[in-house]
Amino acid sequence: MNAVIPILDVEYEQPLPGNACDTRHAWARVPAEPSPQERRELKDRIRRLLKERNAVMVSHYYVHPDLQDLAEETGGMVSDSLEMARFGRDHPAQTLVVSGVRFMGETAKILSPEKRVLMPDLDATCSLDLGCPIAEFSAFCDQHPGRTVVVYANTSAAVKARSDWLVTSSCALDIVRALKDQGHRILWAPDKHLGSYIQRETGADMVFWNGACIVHDEFKAFELEALKKQYPQAKILVHPESPADVVALADSVGSTSAILKAAREMDAKEFIVATDNGMMHKLRTLNPDKLFIEAPTAGNSATCKSCAHCPWMAMNSLAGLAQVLETGSNEIQVDPALGQRARLPIDRMLAFTAALKAGQPGGSLVPHIGAA
Numbered sequence: 494m495n496a497v498i499p500i501l502d503v504e505y506e507q508p509l510p511g512n513a514c515d516t517r518h519a520w521a522r523v524p525a526e527p528s529p530q531e532r533r534e535l536k537d538r539i540r541r542l543l544k545e546r547n548a549v550m551v552s553h554y555y556v557h558p559d560l561q562d563l564a565e566e567t568g569g570m571v572s573d574s575l576e577m578a579r580f581g582r583d584h585p586a587q588t589l590v591v592s593g594v595r596f597m598g599e600t601a602k603i604l605s606p607e608k609r610v611l612m613p614d615l616d617a618t619c620s621l622d623l624g625c626p627i628a629e630f631s632a633f634c635d636q637h638p639g640r641t642v643v644v645y646a647n648t649s650a651a652v653k654a655r656s657d658w659l660v661t662s663s664c665a666l667d668i669v670r671a672l673k674d675q676g677h678r679i680l681w682a683p684d685k686h687l688g689s690y691i692q693r694e695t696g697a698d699m700v701f702w703n704g705a706c707i708v709h710d711e712f713k714a715f716e717l718e719a720l721k722k723q724y725p726q727a728k729i730l731v732h733p734e735s736p737a738d739v740v741a742l743a744d745s746v747g748s749t750s751a752i753l754k755a756a757r758e759m760d761a762k763e764f765i766v767a768t769d770n771g772m773m774h775k776l777r778t779l780n781p782d783k784l785f786i787e788a789p790t791a792g793n794s795a796t797c798k799s800c801a802h803c804p805w806m807a808m809n810s811l812a813g814l815a816q817v818l819e820t821g822s823n824e825i826q827v828d829p830a831l832g833q834r835a836r837l838p839i840d841r842m843l844a845f846t847a848a849l850k851a852g853q854p855g856g857s858l859v860p861h862i863g864a865a
């Protein structure tokens with residue numbers, strides 16, 4: 494059985510009293526660009542504070558280029574959510590400053606409960622996380638007993654704690670394939686587009702939660718085809734959180750890390766890229782001789798809420814980062830008992846991907862269905 498079941502529609506454009514999460518609210522909170530002098534001063538202040546506080550920066554590819562460059566320059570990391578989690582866990586610094594969205598900070602805290610995890614803005618969240626509240630998700634799981642619960646990293650600690658496996662877009666295919674090979678039937682949450690892509694690729698028996706990323710959900714196949722006619726030599730790189738008709742036009746489908754790899758290795762000089770446009774900074778820095786064009790989010794039937802950039806990622810700023818380092822505010826807290834339970838599926842994912850990296854079959858870490 495393969496089904497998309499409508500669970501909950503999250504309306505992002507209607508602010509609710511006291512709710513800090515709709516996109517208009519988020520865009521209103523995006524800080525102004527600093528002047529060149531302010532930028533220099535903020536960077537100097539952050540460099541000094543990182544040393545004084547024994548802290549390291551961990552930034553996602555979708556945040557402001559300043560936060561990506563400074564992370565690398567100061568010995569931190571810029572990456573996708575899988576490698577951010579691993580890096581934060583393994584780095585000796587006692588304070589992690591996570592530039593990204595809330596679930597990334599929570600994952601870092603779950604993996605390193607003894608460390609202090611700070612974020613530039615604690616209201617930076619994610620439509621996938623917001624659209625998958627624990628009470629409804631738990632009821633959905635109860636309706637499907639016997640299914641292995643696989644959730645995407647973009648979820649709350651409580652949803653992770655209710656799951657069997659965590660995945661990110663860079664390892665979801667491998668993990669679901671291994672689960673299928675061991676006889677598992679899957680309950681997948683929350684991204685319906687990524688879930689249906691994985692289902693098409695693996696043929697696994699899956700039921701889906703009805704969530705979407707407000708950035709990738711906006712890419713438009715009709716307009717993408719028109720753009721491709723203007724750049725007939727361009728290769729199309731698509732993140733699998735995009736709708737199926739957009740994925741169908743891709744020359745390469747994959748996570749942010751896979752998109753970077755494809756751009757480096759494919760024999761082409763022009764690329765149309767369907768993912769958050771924060772990625773363009775890394776793509777252009779690493780491939781200065783290549784042309785990267787944003788895939789369209791506008792056109793027929795467009796109601797663009799994001800225009801290819803995540804409003805919550807955009808809330809991260811140099812000023813916010815300097816402030817939290819200075820004051821120790823915006824610390825991520827996760828209930829220790831919940832964190833312990835949420836850690837199990839994360840550890841499974843990290844062990845699986847570490848085995849794959851080491852050239853071992855990750856599938857040996859997946860129990861056959863019916864086994865303990």
Ligand code: SF4
Binds near residue numbers: 707803806
């Ligand atoms: S880009 Fe999409 S998946 Fe990523 S944090 Fe923003 S809303 Fe969530």
